[in-house]
Amino acid sequence: MYSFDSRVRYSECDEKGVLALVPMMNYLQDCSTFQCEEVGRGLKELNRDHLGWFVTSWLIQIDSLPHFCDTITTSTWCYAMKRLQAERCFEIRGADGTTHVRADSQWYMYDFSQERVISIPQSESVFLQGDERPADLPQISRHLKPQGEGTATSPIVITEQHLDTNRHVNNAEYVRFALLAAGELGHAIDLVRLEVQYRTMALLGDTLTPVVYGDGNDITVSINGDDGKARAIMRMEGRA
Structure with a gap:
């Protein structure tokens, strides 16, 4: 460790x-x-x-x-x-x-x-140093998938400030995009669990459109490219 x-x-x-x-x-x-x-x-x-x-x-x-x-x-x-x-x-x-x-x-x-x-x-x-995964930690979902009909929010154009040393969008930036999208629709969640799955790299100059699904304490956001395919999907679960 x-x-x-x-x-x-x-x-x-x-x-x-x-x-x-x-x-x-x-x-x-x-x-x-x-x-x-x-x-x-x-x-x-x-x-x-x-x-x-x-x-x-x-x-x-x-x-x-x-x-x-x-x-x-x-x-x-x-x-x-x-x-x-x-x-x-x-x-x-x-x-x-x-x-x-x-x-x-x-x-x-x-x-x-x-x-x-x-x-x-x-x-x-x-x-690998012999440390184990905590038994009480929930398992990572195999495949996050939005349910129902989503609402598209304001598009985001990728600039230099979003990139990391690998010259693609830093993984935490996708979460920032999702939070901004949820906030744009008036959702405020006291998060207890966040799940994120990354699908395809987004690069400088790309335009991404967050699409928000769900409401209340269970919201999924798909960050889509111009082709409509997800670059990242995240599920935000709030406290009951």
């Missing part, structure tokens, strides 16, 4: 002074990239080998969110690595041991020189 400590910054908080959803996801992403650097498989090494890790699915369980200036510890561990898929858990805990966030995720490795997904190289087995 790899962990790092931090304090919740003012710039990461929402209007209530608690850690906002997208900055919270950035903590998880940062934790995994910090671990990559720690074990010698960071950005420099991946760029040298023309490789990149892409997340395909998130399941994030939110028990609570820390407040401004709270000290938190973010941890991650890879508990399984198959031929084409790595599985990685995360958690965010408070200084008193309170568990704020637990998450599971699935990743694949992309070879930029071949422009395709590849079998995970033996070099990445360094992340």
Whole structure:
């Protein structure tokens, strides 16, 4: 398991002074990239080998969110690595041991020189350290699918600010798009669980249209490209 400590910054908080959803996801992403650097498989090494890790699915369980200036510890561990898929858990805990966030995720490795997904190289087995997946963490859904008739919201044109080092839309940005779309329709959810599945990379200059399905405490948002196909789908479940 790899962990790092931090304090919740003012710039990461929402209007209530608690850690906002997208900055919270950035903590998880940062934790995994910090671990990559720690074990010698960071950005420099991946760029040298023309490789990149892409997340395909998130399941994030939110028990609570820390407040401004709270000290938190973010941890991650890879508990399984198959031929084409790595599985990685995360958690965010408070200084008193309170568990704020637990998450599971699935990743694949992309070879930029071949422009395709590849079998995970033996070099990445360094992340397997014997840690296990929590038995009480819900399983990741195999296939998220919107139900019923959706409502399209304002389109989004992808600019440089949405991209990461792999030159595609950062995974947390899709969640920002979904939250903006839900808010545009007047939905406000006190999230207890977030599920995200990524389908196809969105790139600079693409136009994406979020389509919102459902209401109340169960909303699904499909982020669609110009071809009408989903680039990412997320289900947001609120507290009863």
